[in-house]
Amino acid sequence: MKFVAFERAKQGTGASRRLRNTGKTPGIVYGGEGQPQLIELDHNALWHALKKEAFHSTILEMELGGKAGKVLLRDVQYHPYKQQVTHIDFQRVDAKTKLHMKVPFHYVKAEESQAVKFENCVVNHVMSELDISCLPADLPEFIEVDLSGMKKGMSLHLNEITLPKGVTAVTRGKPNPVIVSMVLTGGEEPADATAPAADAAAPAADAKAAPAGKGAPAAKGDAKGGDKAAPAAKAPAAKAPAKK
Structure with a gap:
């Protein structure tokens, strides 16, 4: 991939801010035999290039001052919430260096x-x-x-x-x-993952039915109790008053 960069004379926070306001992105290129050099790039062209995977993982051809050189993308800084690239770093490529x-x-x-x-x-x-x-x-x-x-x-x-x-x-x-x-x-x-759930549901159903089952013995006991209480329920016969 090819892209065009321009030399940047001024540096500092204020200069970089003014550069971004004009639609440019400040950057730097370093490594190789040359000295680190300040550069600037067109922001919109750079923004679209960064969306391509090849721009991040392949050797790029950068045209700077009328000369072409091979570089690698090393770092990109983005604005916290704006769609803006605030700074970019490139490294020169040496054919004999890994x-x-x-x-x-x-x-x-x-x-x-x-x-x-x-x-x-x-x-x-x-x-x-x-x-x-x-x-x-x-x-x-x-x-x-x-x-x-x-x-x-x-x-x-x-x-x-x-x-x-x-x-x-x-x-x-x-x-x-x-x-x-x-x-x-x-x-x-x-x-069979639902089998334990089905087994667990069965005891629950039995537990609900248990009170109804216990009702029968209780009724039986009441019947027996009723038989035992029958003699007590009989009132004693009234005695006739004695004749004088």
Whole structure:
């Protein structure tokens, strides 16, 4: 990709603010054999270029002062809430010096895998980019990862993919991290997963029916109690008054 930059004479907070008000973005280019140089770019053209993935991960051709040079995007600063690029940094590229870059992964053919097509799985992108080291001539725009052979529960590690020629992965912590895995969708559960709930519902139903069942013995007891109380219910016979 090519873009045009212009030399910037003034520096400082006030000068940069005035530059942004005129539709320009301040920046700097450094590295290589030359000295750091202040530059400015057209903001609108830069804004649209930054939306392209290649602008972030490939070697760019910058025209400055009538001369073309190769650079890499190193840093971009954005306004907290406005759609505005406030500053940008580029690094000159030396053909004989290795670069340290972050390159995005492109995962392909996931829909053709057994995990996605037949086993109701989704792709879990553990890593979206990879730190690499290589010469400028070997720098890839992205690293493609084929997922067509993935099955349920499988994970793909870094050493299981083929990196482009001349590219070395730079890992920190785990030497062989997981980059992608296949997991079941949230709505999918085993068929017997609802069995415990059904079993739990049965005792609850019995518990509700228990009071009605206890009513019968109570009635039976009342009947027996009624039989025992029958003699007591009889009133004693009245004695006739004695005749004088």
